[in-house]
Amino acid sequence: MIDRTVLKERFVKWVLVAFALSSLLFLFLIFIFILAEGLPLFLKVGLNKIIFGMKWAPTKGHFGIFPMIISSFLVTIGALVIGAPLGLSCAIYLSEYAGKRTRMLLKPAIELLAGIPSVVFGFLGVIYIVPLVRNYLGGSGFSLISTCLVLGVMILPTIISISFDALVSVPRTYREGSAAMGATKWQTIYKVIIPSAKSGILASFILGMGRAIGETMAVIMIAGNALKIPTSILDPLRTLTGNIALELAYATGDHRLGLFSTGVVLMVIIMILNYIANFGIKRKIAK
Amino acid sequence: MRINPRFINRFVRMGLNVQAYFTVGILIIIVAIIFFKGFPHVNFAFIFSFPEDMGREGGIFPSIVGTIQLALLSILLATPLGLGTAVFLTEYTKESLFTKFIRFGVESLAGIPSILYGLFGFIFFVIKLKMGWSLLAGVLTMTIMILPTIIRTSEEAIRAVPRQLRIVSYSLSASKWETIKKVVIPAAIPGILTGIMLSIGRAVGETAAIIFTMGSSLRLPLSLMDSGRTMAVHFYILAREGISMEKAYGTAVVLVLSILLINILAYYIMNKAIARYS
Numbered sequence: 001m002i003d004r005t006v007l008k009e010r011f012v013k014w015v016l017v018a019f020a021l022s023s024l025l026f027l028f029l030i031f032i033f034i035l036a037e038g039l040p041l042f043l044k045v046g047l048n049k050i051i052f053g054m055k056w057a058p059t060k061g062h063f064g065i066f067p068m069i070i071s072s073f074l075v076t077i078g079a080l081v082i083g084a085p086l087g088l089s090c091a092i093y094l095s096e097y098a099g100k101r102t103r104m105l106l107k108p109a110i111e112l113l114a115g116i117p118s119v120v121f122g123f124l125g126v127i128y129i130v131p132l133v134r135n136y137l138g139g140s141g142f143s144l145i146s147t148c149l150v151l152g153v154m155i156l157p158t159i160i161s162i163s164f165d166a167l168v169s170v171p172r173t174y175r176e177g178s179a180a181m182g183a184t185k186w187q188t189i190y191k192v193i194i195p196s197a198k199s200g201i202l203a204s205f206i207l208g209m210g211r212a213i214g215e216t217m218a219v220i221m222i223a224g225n226a227l228k229i230p231t232s233i234l235d236p237l238r239t240l241t242g243n244i245a246l247e248l249a250y251a252t253g254d255h256r257l258g259l260f261s262t263g264v265v266l267m268v269i270i271m272i273l274n275y276i277a278n279f280g281i282k283r284k285i286a287k
Numbered sequence: 288m289r290i291n292p293r294f295i296n297r298f299v300r301m302g303l304n305v306q307a308y309f310t311v312g313i314l315i316i317i318v319a320i321i322f323f324k325g326f327p328h329v330n331f332a333f334i335f336s337f338p339e340d341m342g343r344e345g346g347i348f349p350s351i352v353g354t355i356q357l358a359l360l361s362i363l364l365a366t367p368l369g370l371g372t373a374v375f376l377t378e379y380t381k382e383s384l385f386t387k388f389i390r391f392g393v394e395s396l397a398g399i400p401s402i403l404y405g406l407f408g409f410i411f412f413v414i415k416l417k418m419g420w421s422l423l424a425g426v427l428t429m430t431i432m433i434l435p436t437i438i439r440t441s442e443e444a445i446r447a448v449p450r451q452l453r454i455v456s457y458s459l460s461a462s463k464w465e466t467i468k469k470v471v472i473p474a475a476i477p478g479i480l481t482g483i484m485l486s487i488g489r490a491v492g493e494t495a496a497i498i499f500t501m502g503s504s505l506r507l508p509l510s511l512m513d514s515g516r517t518m519a520v521h522f523y524i525l526a527r528e529g530i531s532m533e534k535a536y537g538t539a540v541v542l543v544l545s546i547l548l549i550n551i552l553a554y555y556i557m558n559k560a561i562a563r564y565s
Contacts, residue, residue: 005462008464009463009464012464013379016372016374019368019371019372019375020372020389022368022372022434023389023392023393023434023438024388027395027396029407029411030396030399030403030407030431033411033415034407086309087310089302089306089307090303090306090310092303093303093304094307097300097304098307106307108554109311109314109315110310111550111554112314112547112550113310113313113314113317115485115488115489115492115546116314116492116546117491117543117546118492118495119492119494119519119523119526120317120321120492120542120543122526123522123526123539124317124320124321126526156310160310184292184296185296185300186299187296189299207398210400211400214399214400214401214402214403215400216400216494216495217494221526221527241495244402244406245495248405248406248499249498249499259406260406260410263402263403263406266400266403270398270399270403271395278394
């Protein structure tokens, strides 16, 4: 006869295995259900007509999301142009220059920035950034540039915390070796530390891009949501996420399927970005 | 002409300094604006009364209750699942293909943007499982969203528990599960709590995934099948539809203040936890 404790141990183990598998199950469900709703339209209308189609009029049978794909990339790259230099500088300052007390103060403050809900960013963008752009640069203010400014700030915590981790994990001996050769602190940083932390820093940029391309609420409040490819930084635009959020509440039939097709495209882009980021981070650890 | 490297060094240092404080400045400005504009509209009645006329008048009581219901119920579901996963990953297996798969699942879930959770929750819970826009659909969607955070923080906390504690427990003839239950998890509690607090913060601030699963009914959700709106959703609707700027600012204060407090508490607990074993 098997002891009761042994039975209990075995039972616990299998329960824990089931728990651990739940994450995979959820991922699978998300994947399957978005694909199941999103793919039929690709077959019905045609991949080309959706991905490269210029016209989105789902109630009249036009499901082109090309302008939204371009817009999503534009806001993401714009956000990176603003967020990456600022974020990396902050990370360098925190890891190399800041004293222990400054670091203890600044790092949590930046992490708190990550906790502020995106609706609040969107709201402040509408109240402060949009009028600023309208008055000084022209246009309606609901524009590519406003969106990039707000998203650039929103991705800062991601970029700072991940590049900070990469910079801090550069071995002390590298710094000492460089200092011993008479290099100034800045020479050490940009000739030794940044190159050794390169893959981690790149991963932080890519994860920042992932955050920017997936951002929804702030974007629909600021971007203006027009259905064409923006030709200047002052033009309004609609992203993939915005398209879903704006229309999901009332869409039915093929219209709803079209929104899931938009979701499929978004999911594929995010998966590629995450894959690249994880690959980058893994290579860093392997080194 | 060659510029003196020491001059460059000083110049760069100053530049980096400015940028770091600029970033923190943004945080302070955001919080300051919300507080200065919003506090005049927050009072006892605002917090404890029901909204009238779509939120133009009255308070935000139902949305506060909705937020608390959503956050607590999701935590109640996600904590056992996440903690169980973390225990399995740290105590029951060595790194293998199987753990790699699970880690892949967790990482991927963490990377999915909230609007895709919204799409999924909408089609799966609201439509296919016929829950309709309801607290239940919101809670289930939120549970999946916060699961990766709970798993990661719990895993780190459990890994930080010194080996000696486990060895002593085994030497007293405790079984594996007894050791985990009575020694490892209690020792890792602060780290686990940090994950829980961060997850509550996330649930409180989430909008895109919630608005399509829990809906946006202004009534107080009294059962799991009732629709309701959280503070974040209420704030979004007030601001976007231009219903009332004063009420929007007022809601924003309560929303941001609760998230800041929750997150500060989370980091406080984390620092305590780090101090404990280092």
